[in-house]
Amino acid sequence: MTLASTPATLNTLETPCLLLDETRMMRNIERLNGLMASHGVQLRPHLKTPKSIEVARRVMTHPNGPAAVSTLQEAEQFAAAGVTDLLYAVGVSPAKLDRVLALRQRGVDLTVVVDSIEAARAVSTRALAAGADVPALIEIDCDGHRAGVQPGNHEQLLAVARVLHEAGCLRGVMTHAGESYGCRSVEAIADMAEQERWAAVSCAEAIRKAGLPCPVVSVGSTPTAHFARNLDGVTEVRAGVYVFFDLVMAGLGVCSVDDIAATVLTTVIGHQADKGWILVDAGWMAMSRDRGTAKQPVDQLYGLVCDVNGKVYPDLLLAETNQEQGIITLRAGSSATLPDLPLGTKLRIVPNHACATCAQHEAYEVVRPGEPEVVAHWERFRGW
Amino acid sequence: MTLASTPATLNTLETPCLLLDETRMMRNIERLNGLMASHGVQLRPHLKTPKSIEVARRVMTHPNGPAAVSTLQEAEQFAAAGVTDLLYAVGVSPAKLDRVLALRQRGVDLTVVVDSIEAARAVSTRALAAGADVPALIEIDCDGHRAGVQPGNHEQLLAVARVLHEAGCLRGVMTHAGESYGCRSVEAIADMAEQERWAAVSCAEAIRKAGLPCPVVSVGSTPTAHFARNLDGVTEVRAGVYVFFDLVMAGLGVCSVDDIAATVLTTVIGHQADKGWILVDAGWMAMSRDRGTAKQPVDQLYGLVCDVNGKVYPDLLLAETNQEQGIITLRAGSSATLPDLPLGTKLRIVPNHACATCAQHEAYEVVRPGEPEVVAHWERFRGW
Structure with missing residues (x-):
């Protein structure tokens, strides 16, 4: 995928792709820099x-x-x-x-x-x-x-x-x-x-x-x-x-979910209404198979689901993943209501483990809170 | 990593890398082609x-x-x-x-x-x-x-x-x-x-x-x-x-372990002798986090360990993975003996799920049974 000649936005990005919230990232960097400075x-x-x-x-x-x-x-x-x-x-x-x-x-x-x-x-x-x-x-x-x-x-x-x-x-x-x-x-x-x-x-x-x-x-x-x-x-x-932080770190109490800077942008591709399932185009290829929160008191399955702007839906999880499809459902036992997310709706998934999820992608699409524009496209590398 | 000007061999390949046994692959292809021909x-x-x-x-x-x-x-x-x-x-x-x-x-x-x-x-x-x-x-x-x-x-x-x-x-x-x-x-x-x-x-x-x-x-x-x-x-x-087949398919009875064509080549990088651990340079980045056999009657953890030529060691498993390190141990309860595998020894790991493990690599190093030479280097692609 290449960026179009006009600047990409959250609505024009091809999905799945990796979003990086630059503001959160800089806050995370400055927090640890400050702590290390205080220790000298x-x-x-x-x-x-x-x-x-x-x-x-x-x-x-x-x-x-x-x-x-x-x-x-x-x-x-x-x-x-x-x-x-x-x-x-x-x-x-x-x-x-x-x-x-x-x-x-x-x-x-x-x-x-x-x-x-x-x-x-x-x-x-x-x-x-x-x-x-x-x-x-x-x-x-x-x-x-x-x-x-x-x-x-x-x-x-x-x-x-x-x-x-x-x-x-x-x-x-x-x-x-x-x-x-x-x-x-x-x-x-x-x-x-x-x-x-x-x-x-x-x-x-x-x-x-x-x-x-x-x-x-x-x-x-x-x-x-x-x-x-x-x-x-x-x-x-x-x-x-x-x-970047991630759900494993949030589960440990090292950060809050609002500190997590790397998420996966995905699109609704279908529904199984009778089952309360929303299907998206983020499977394990986009998320990785990492289930780091499975061992924690709160298991977040394959990730927390947010709206396109990064606001978390209560108890909405990416529950299952195939290679290029994911199944979103409410957390078992939740009293929350399944949101109405029509075909084509864009969502963000907060991952278990940033290292593993980011490794599934070739680049970061850099965004800032409240701004639909992608401000930069930063390439990743891989291999040994 | 690029291939050296002299042909690579199993001993000169940088690890971890993805090996593809061309002979097994062709046998797998011909088997299903034959079945489909018989069904017309x-x-x-x-x-x-x-x-x-x-x-x-x-x-x-x-x-x-x-x-x-x-x-x-x-x-x-x-x-x-x-x-x-x-x-x-x-x-x-x-x-x-x-x-x-x-x-x-x-x-x-x-x-x-x-x-x-x-x-x-x-x-x-x-x-x-x-x-x-x-x-x-x-x-x-x-x-x-x-x-x-x-x-x-x-x-x-x-x-x-x-x-x-x-x-x-x-x-x-x-x-x-x-x-x-x-x-x-x-x-x-x-x-x-x-x-x-x-x-x-x-x-x-x-x-x-x-x-x-x-x-x-x-x-x-x-x-x-x-x-x-x-x-x-x-x-x-x-x-x-x-x-390629994989351990999940072998566990289902669809193939035997000897049919599995894609493996990960790795190198011993250390030992914890008191614990019976052999450390290798294949972690989850090389294997993926896929644990498909966890739900099967025989859990193969992160994969079966073979010698450099592909011969399976009895009950030897890649038991744990960090990003770039794996821990090999004997299966719990096994009466097999931990083999003596000195620093620098090359091994092959048979993966749970070929789709997920191969996706962690940029190319196949193509090999044939009993031949140390790499006969081809086939690139993979990724992304959406």
Whole structure:
């Protein structure tokens, strides 16, 4: 789809497509920037959510970074756009080190992540063979969520640190409290933030106590970044989904539904009146199959339904999705009335998980509250 | 990612990426072609699964079609590649009729689908205003799955048919037994195929009895296409996912795991030995969030794990996914042994749902059994 020569509006956009409310996005960015300034800690926004140069320019605190990425494709794209301080925040496999070195040789300060002696050896050996710096952070498993050295296992921590240090690759430690997505209160998130901070800071101290350098102590997730009580000893905080927020974050209490900046514009294509169903052209291809709120106290199915201007209909949900069709119904047990939405009516769907829903689209159609005009068309990229 | 100048192999491909076993694909295509030939019924393959010109050329029975699509983007792409007989198999919204007309004016025999008087009026009005043919099929709801006129509601059926006929737009009926995905036996699928056939044929007969034309009677889903006992009165069968198959289809008994042609190539990036976890670089971005087997008797979580050559490891599953990381573990309760898979090991993951997993990728890396070389790189497209 290409934009017509006349400016697109909410009514002329082809559906389904991805809308980005610029006003909400800027408010979300400024909120976390303010929090980090109050802590006196550098923010390293994670660009895996936006995957867009235009959004990156707005979410980064400086045009050169810092920023985090989840793929080398992201690193290469953002490097081409002038970002020079990047953390590749997923454990690096040895085969990917050629691309890491190529980026570093182009002047990009790209840091990698390892969590084992094997991975540390692969990085060190490659760095020494190339006569190049390949700075690495040691991942710490602060919450049993996925990768990382156990925070109490100083033997392994120091063994990894020494392998890296011998090749001049040791830059610090990083951790991510992914389990914060499963918290049930803001207090629990704040406790998780402290657990995340402590895991990283205590490991950094153990490394320094062993006479090794540990300049970087990197922590973060969107929930913990917003509710950390203190960040003593932390040098940078990473967060990604906060730029758009989503229903999972609203369900956690990290934001309100009115903060959610990315929605899917869709069109009514039919009805099953006897069943109370409204059919739309947003299926799982437009929404993703992500059902992140299924584990939360309030399950939002495939998303909350809003009118074309973004006003939420009470208890109206995208309940089922096929590839290119979705079924809208009232929430089970609701006393709300099914709105009359004739064929051709445009609606917005608020997604469970912004990272997953945005990844289904090639661009953002940028809008502002109360304005029908699309003010910009920002491309996304994908792949690895 | 671009292919290196030397031919890629399974060992040099960047991961994650999408592998397509050409030999299995051709076997799947020939199997259904043979079944349709034995029924004497035309196959209209659904190209929403492959979204690739190269796959389309192999799955269609003739270079010009027929074929079905789920978006106008697919229609435009396949039309540009020479396909002239297309069914846009999702209920059309009035705003999309401009693009439908543009394709028809380019000589593409594109048929649309409606299931209400409102949609039929929109199509008829637009066709008359343009002085153009816009052939339409009336969708029948054979199984309560989503859209369509109820098969017993001849009053509505004939009202829609008359609106279409007055503008010369009535071409026939279509239905899709989406509920066949929930069947628990091959016999249940065969019964569902008969229900699907009966719904379409009985509605076609009602239309003809009213003195209106109904040349096309289109039915199909991958399960019902493979187990229909008879297709009397049906003029064409649609099916899509059979070209690649997947774990959902294997769980239904429509294929075996050894028929599944599309897999995701991934690399081991770490371990949590105490937990029996192997971490890989295939997360939900590479697999999709589709968990279609969750509702089946055997839940395959995010997919079955194979070695690099496609041999399945007993009870080894991709159990969890983050955006760019997956966690492989043994199935709960399994007596199998966790294989020793060092950092850098390449693996293949067999997906739940081929349509959803393939949609996460930009191309197919085409391989053949027992050959390490990538024999072709076929691009996919996306969007609406």
